[in-house]
Amino acid sequence: MTRKLRPATQLVRGGTIRSNFGETSEAMFLTSGFVYDSAEQAEATFKNEIEHYQYSRFANPTLTMLEDRLAALEGADLCRLMATGMAAVHSTLLSHLKTGDRLVASRALFGSCHWIITTLLPQYGMETEFVDGGDLAQWGVALSRPATMVLLESPSNPMLELVDVVAVAKLAHAAGALVVVDNVFATPLLQKPLEQGADIVVYSCTKHMDGQGRVLGGAVLGPKKWVEETLMPFIRNTGPAMSPFNAWVILKGLETLKLRVDQMCRNAAAVADFLSERTEISRVLYPFRADHPQHALAVQQMTGGGTLVTFDVKGGKDATFRFMNALNLVDISNNLGDSKSLATHPATTTHMRIGPEERAKLGITDGTVRLSVGLEDIADLIEDLAEALDAVGGMATARAAE
Numbered sequence: 001m002t003r004k005l006r007p008a009t010q011l012v013r014g015g016t017i018r019s020n021f022g023e024t025s026e027a028m029f030l031t032s033g034f035v036y037d038s039a040e041q042a043e044a045t046f047k048n049e050i051e052h053y054q055y056s057r058f059a060n061p062t063l064t065m066l067e068d069r070l071a072a073l074e075g076a077d078l079c080r081l082m083a084t085g086m087a088a089v090h091s092t093l094l095s096h097l098k099t100g101d102r103l104v105a106s107r108a109l110f111g112s113c114h115w116i117i118t119t120l121l122p123q124y125g126m127e128t129e130f131v132d133g134g135d136l137a138q139w140g141v142a143l144s145r146p147a148t149m150v151l152l153e154s155p156s157n158p159m160l161e162l163v164d165v166v167a168v169a170k171l172a173h174a175a176g177a178l179v180v181v182d183n184v185f186a187t188p189l190l191q192k193p194l195e196q197g198a199d200i201v202v203y204s205c206t207k208h209m210d211g212q213g214r215v216l217g218g219a220v221l222g223p224k225k226w227v228e229e230t231l232m233p234f235i236r237n238t239g240p241a242m243s244p245f246n247a248w249v250i251l252k253g254l255e256t257l258k259l260r261v262d263q264m265c266r267n268a269a270a271v272a273d274f275l276s277e278r279t280e281i282s283r284v285l286y287p288f289r290a291d292h293p294q295h296a297l298a299v300q301q302m303t304g305g306g307t308l309v310t311f312d313v314k315g316g317k318d319a320t321f322r323f324m325n326a327l328n329l330v331d332i333s334n335n336l337g338d339s340k341s342l343a344t345h346p347a348t349t350t351h352m353r354i355g356p357e358e359r360a361k362l363g364i365t366d367g368t369v370r371l372s373v374g375l376e377d378i379a380d381l382i383e384d385l386a387e388a389l390d391a392v393g394g395m396a397t398a399r400a401a402e
């Protein structure tokens with residue numbers, strides 16, 4: 001078929017390889033190795049003269065199906081899967097960067113990405129520099145000198161800050177840098193970084209792709225030459241491979257990705273509107289609300305506002321903990337993109353280790369809550385949030401009366 005299929009179709013059909021048995025659902029190849037018909041065939045395989053699976057650290061048919069499906073969806077030449085999202089980020093950076101190379105990154109990164117950049121890379125003599133992702137002038141200054149790579153996350157965790165991918169990619173390319181976008185919060189459906197000038201896209205498949213809280217996974221998507229010559233030797237020899245079982249679970253997750261993400265976006269938008277009306281809340285961040293500081297960029301760069309809402313509860317940590325503890329339906333958890341709604345208090349969990357100064361720079365307060373909005377009925381979600389906010393107010397009134 002030469003016709004380009006639309007995303008909903010690619011998510012169900014892309015990359016499927018049927019075995020001789022004609023199974024409907026993708027087969028799970030739980031095998032570590034593969035056998036050869038002859039010693040000659042093994043030799044030819046190792047000489048790269050023929051295509052034949054060798055060992056599941058390098059490639060596996062269930063992974064191939066998921067890789068081809070994700071590459072088609074993203075519009076990338078090639079995809080390689082990893083055991084986790086962090087393995088994907090780490091392999092992307094470490095396969096490419098050498099001692100003396102320079103990396104420029106947006107400050108608002110997932111906690112472990114932050115650790116790699118501030119702690120691990122300097123150990124290998126790589127120079128790293130953070131900028132405020134939303135400030136193009138800072139990108140301009142940082143990229144006025146040559147750089148090797150740029151890493152950015154948009155929207156960011158947890159403050160949903162956006163980076164202008166088109167503008168930063170231009171600056172980065174002029175500085176000689178490859179642009180890597182961590183596209184987890186946007187999902188492959190709401191933002192297309194490769195069309196906006198990025199070179200490489202990374203995902204944690206743990207989030208929306210599985211989306212049902214079952215398995216970990218990561219993906220790197222990029223140009224054929226870079227994947228084959230830079231990334232592949234690194235992953236073949238260092239071994240961050242995804243399990244075929246996890247790849248199969250994620251393949252099945254993708255079949256409902258569009259349905260889930262579309263509904264979660266509708267729920268998130270409704271939750272954001274509800275929260276913005278409540279007096280217990282001092283700030284609501286949702287990229288597709290007109291009051292988001294980068295709303296214009298959001299609607300230009302994304303096709304939906306995403307599945308997360310970040311907000312501040314008035315009254316600091318005490319009031320915020322009271323609110324979270326009063327939630328009955330929404331769970332307290334640090335995961336996101338799940339069909340179950342999950343609330344996180346970044347200052348004491350995901351962003352505890354970066355310290356108060358860095359949190360202040362990112363705008364994370366003791367009242368900040370990151371809500372990953374799931375698939376529950378929106379009326380039930382809003383009732384749960386309303387009851388928990390009433391509990392905060394009730395306590396405050398009771399105290400004031402004392």
Ligand SMILES: *Cc1c(COP(=O)(O)O)cnc(C)c1O
Binds near residue numbers: 206207
């Ligand atoms: C979760 C996440 C990661 C790490 O993925 P894991 O699968 O947990 O290793 C990286 N970046 C972002 C933005 C994430 O949300």
